[in-house]
Amino acid sequence: MKIRQIQQKIKDSELTSFLFSSRPNVFYLTGFNSTNAFVLLTEKEKFFITDSRYFEGAKEKLKDWNLILLGEGGKKQLDHLAEILNGLGGQRIGFEEDGVTVSFYKKLQEKLSCRLEGFSGFINEFRASKTEEEINIIKTAVKKTDIVFRKIIEYIPQAKNELDIRRQIINEIFLNGGTGESFPAIVASGENSAVPHHETSDGEIKKDAPLLIDMGMVYRGYCSDFTRTVFIGKVDEEIKKIYSIVKEAHIKAVEAVKAGIPVSEVDKAARKVIEKYGYGEYFIHSTGHGVGIEIHEPPRISVHSEELLPENAVITIEPGIYIPAKGGVRLENIVVARKNGAEVLTETSLDPVVL
DSSP states (O other): OOHHHHHHHHHHTTOSEEEEOSHHHHHHHHSOOOSSEEEEEESSOEEEEEOHHHHHHHHHHOTTSEEEETTGGGOOHHHHHHHHHHHTOOSEEEEETTSSOHHHHHHHHTTOSSEEEEESSTTHHHHHSOOHHHHHHHHHHHHHHHHHHHHHHHHGGGOOBHHHHHHHHHHHHHHTTOOEESSOOEEEEGGGGGSTTOOOOSOBOOSSEEEEEEEOEEETTEEOOEEEEEEESSOOHHHHHHHHHHHHHHHHHHHHOOTTSBHHHHHHHHHHHHHHTTOGGGOOSOSEEEOSSSSSEEEEEOTTOOOBOOTTOEEEEOOEEEETTTEEEEOBEEEEEETTEEEEOOOSOOSOOBO
């Protein structure tokens, strides 16, 4: 992990230390899952602070960290945390202002002899550019998600409703080594597929209609993300047409991916295709997003983004067209932004599936 680089950023920011409290960042820095833990980094040291529920597990897995048992000796946890921070000395402690409540900040600050300074997205730049180890974990998650989709295609003909398919998705995720959904799977039949984030319901699987499936699994702490739109029976000619448009837009966006280019160029590549065919107003979201420990991470693949695409960023490419009261199509793969272009991790074909 990029601990040394982050410690250098702490030094460059003229901070004494930085207190990480959000669960995703604590996991990113340590690889250890806890619902109540802090990571405290100074220029040269790293501390993992957690309560008695997780302390023994941390001792086994984090042998090169300074471990502190939060609340040791019957101390109130917030008082103890303040004591630890005061004990380091210094004047400026960074913290995740986007990861704590205002109440927590106020209560902690009044117990400190030094000043807390809030930062938003302090380590986003490090999380956005994945290590090869992270990429390999995500690659495995994507392969397993491809397997789940193949199993779901086999199951669809006997499915009772949208929720029935989601239940099967969850079951297959666990059967294939996942530890859960990376987000609640979207199963959208017929006109429901025109709602990008439709809430899966007990609605029937309609004949002669599109069926949109958007799902992902958590594997070793990292997320996958995947969408396909399949056809159940004979489908409206316009829906077939927009499928081919979305596929073309998807391919053009993938071809645009290259480390160091403006992120907006990837979105523009997809949007240009969809607009060319007169469906621009029906592409109502960005082309993709970063994915990793969280299902939505920087960078956002948006026409409005001013970022450059980091090398080794893992992103989704997911253009879509949604015709209200009729149906929609979205096709989503995960790719890695390399120096020479996109490495596509998803292996499932973009060709239409008709059931």
